[in-house]
Amino acid sequence: MKKIILYLLFLPFTVHSQSYTFTKSESIYTQLPIIERIVLSPDIAWENITKNADLGFDMNVFSVRTNYLSINFNTAQFLARMDSFTVAFSMAAFPNTNIIDKNFNKQNNPQKNAASTVSYFVTGETGNRIFKLEYNNVKFGTSEDKDSLFYQLWYNEIDQSIEMHFGPSNVSTTKEVLSAPGNTLPGFDCGIMLFDNKNQKIIEQLTLDGSIDNPKLILNKNGYLDNFPTNGTIYRFVRSTTGINSILQQEKQINFVYPNPVAQNITIINPFIDAQARVQIIDITGRIVQQTQFSNESTNIDLSTLENGLYFVRLNTKEQTQTMRIIKQQ
Numbered sequence: 153m154k155k156i157i158l159y160l161l162f163l164p165f166t167v168h169s170q171s172y173t174f175t176k177s178e179s180i181y182t183q184l185p186i187i188e189r190i191v192l193s194p195d196i197a198w199e200n201i202t203k204n205a206d207l208g209f210d211m212n213v214f215s216v217r218t219n220y221l222s223i224n225f226n227t228a229q230f231l232a233r234m235d236s237f238t239v240a241f242s243m244a245a246f247p248n249t250n251i252i253d254k255n256f257n258k259q260n261n262p263q264k265n266a267a268s269t270v271s272y273f274v275t276g277e278t279g280n281r282i283f284k285l286e287y288n289n290v291k292f293g294t295s296e297d298k299d300s301l302f303y304q305l306w307y308n309e310i311d312q313s314i315e316m317h318f319g320p321s322n323v324s325t326t327k328e329v330l331s332a333p334g335n336t337l338p339g340f341d342c343g344i345m346l347f348d349n350k351n352q353k354i355i356e357q358l359t360l361d362g363s364i365d366n367p368k369l370i371l372n373k374n375g376y377l378d379n380f381p382t383n384g385t386i387y388r389f390v391r392s393t394t395g396i397n398s399i400l401q402q403e404k405q406i407n408f409v410y411p412n413p414v415a416q417n418i419t420i421i422n423p424f425i426d427a428q429a430r431v432q433i434i435d436i437t438g439r440i441v442q443q444t445q446f447s448n449e450s451t452n453i454d455l456s457t458l459e460n461g462l463y464f465v466r467l468n469t470k471e472q473t474q475t476m477r478i479i480k481q482q
Contacts, residue, residue, distance in 0.1 A: 172344075172358060172389045174369045181302065181319040181384055184286045189271040192223060197255035197264045199293070207283045208274040209309045212391070213239045214346040214356050221285065223270060237355070238347040243287075243303050243316045250293040254300060276309070279432070279440035283307040292323075299323050310438060313390040314344065323380040339376030342367075344389060360387070409465050413479035416456045420467065422449055434464040455480055 192203040205221045216237050254267040268290040276282050285305040292299065302319030343359030360367035361375030364382065368375070381387070408421045422429045431453065433442040441458060444451065455463075460481050467474040 172391060174358075174360075175388045175390070176365075176367065177386050177388070178384045179317075179386055181304075181317055183288065183302075183319070184271055184273045184284060184304070189273045189286070191269055191271040193253070193266060193268065193270040195266055197253040197257070197266050198268075199250065199252040199256050203270070205272045205283075205285060207307060209278075209281050209283075211283075211307050211309075212312050213314070213344065216346060221283075223285070238349055240345045240347060241305060241314065241316075242341050242343060242345075243305060243318075251287065251290050251301070252293050254289055254291055254297075279309065279443055281309040283309075310440060311390060313388055315389075316342075316387045318381040318383060318385040320383045321380060339378055340380055341374075342377050342387070343375065358389070408467060408474060409476050409478055412476075413481045414455055415480075415482050416454065418453050418455060418465070418478065420446075420451050420453060420465065422446075422467065422469070428469070430468045432466040432468070433458075434466060435461070 190205075192205065193201065203223045205223055207219050207221065210217050210219050216239055218239070252268075255264040257264075269288045270286070270290070271288070272283065272285045274281055274283050283306065287301055287303055290301045291297075292301070299322055301321045301323065303321065304317040304319070306315035306317065307313075308315070341359070343357065345357040345359075346355045347353070348355050354372070357372050359370050359373070359375035360377055361370050362368045362378060364377050364379050364385065367377060367387075409418050410421075411418070420431050428445060428447050430445045431443060431451070432440050433453070433455070435441050441463070442453065442455070444453065458480050461479075463478050463480055465476050465478055467476075
């Protein structure tokens with residue numbers, strides 16, 4: 153299965169696909185807090201390990217929803233496995249290689265203590281939480297002993313965006329390492345992918361190609377970066393159907409909220425006839441100011457405490473998402 157990536161930065165450029173918008177920027181790389189993080193890796197030098205990490209909230213990638221990641225150290229991938237689908241994230245990995253502890257050596261006897269850690273941390277309040285997964289001082293199985301990798305995968309609850317943060321890594325040159333046994337492809341594998349488990353095929357794939365400073369987003373084709381991203385680089389993927397920047401463009405014309413404008417109480421009707429629905433009230437900055445769940449055909453929400461202005465009502469069900477803008481005025 154091919155590997156994939158994601159990253160974030162401020163605003164140098166933006167690339168669009170049918171499912172995601174990609175941006176690149178730079179920011180200071182900060183390691184996870186030692187006290188609060190949850191360590192997945194063992195104390196002994198390690199390789200070939202799979203651990204699950206609880207996101208603490210639902211994530212939606214390519215319209216597939218899950219609440220955990222399966223961290224597969226052997227393939228340098230982050231996986232979200234479901235019965236029918238697998239979502240894979242790859243962060244500038246060498247093709248056909250793995251992630252191992254800096255102290256791991258097949259000839260080690262006895263085993264050494266671990267020099268590398270894989271951990272995660274969830275921060276923020278409900279509706280605005282961020283899941284942060286960190287690879288700290290690891291290396292590729294095919295790279296040199298002097299190499300070290302520092303990077304993080306972030307998942308943002310508020311807009312379902314995915315970010316990849318690169319730290320102060322030391323990676324051997326592409327020419328040196330890609331010529332090593334097993335590495336026959338032209339660069340670093342970076343992107344996200346949706347895989348059909350039953351039919352063993354890729355449904356949708358987004359990869360980055362070309363220069364690490366100005367990568368090109370490729371849809372449903374293999375792409376490779378010409379080098380490993382530098383310290384402070386962030387790649388970010390935002391779902392085109394979510395986020396304030398696209399709400400007005402993506403808004404559908406089904407009216408499921410009334411009255412509108414509203415002074416105090418609104419009624420939400422579930423047009424999808426779903427057993428369980430979640431409603432979010434979002435202000436113009438993208439902040440979720442209220443949210444609730446219901447299983448009936450409709451529910452009422454009190455908006456009397458909100459300031460006057462424009463808001464978005466997002467209705468999420470298992471299969472669909474509907475957004476409608478409303479005006480709060482008294």
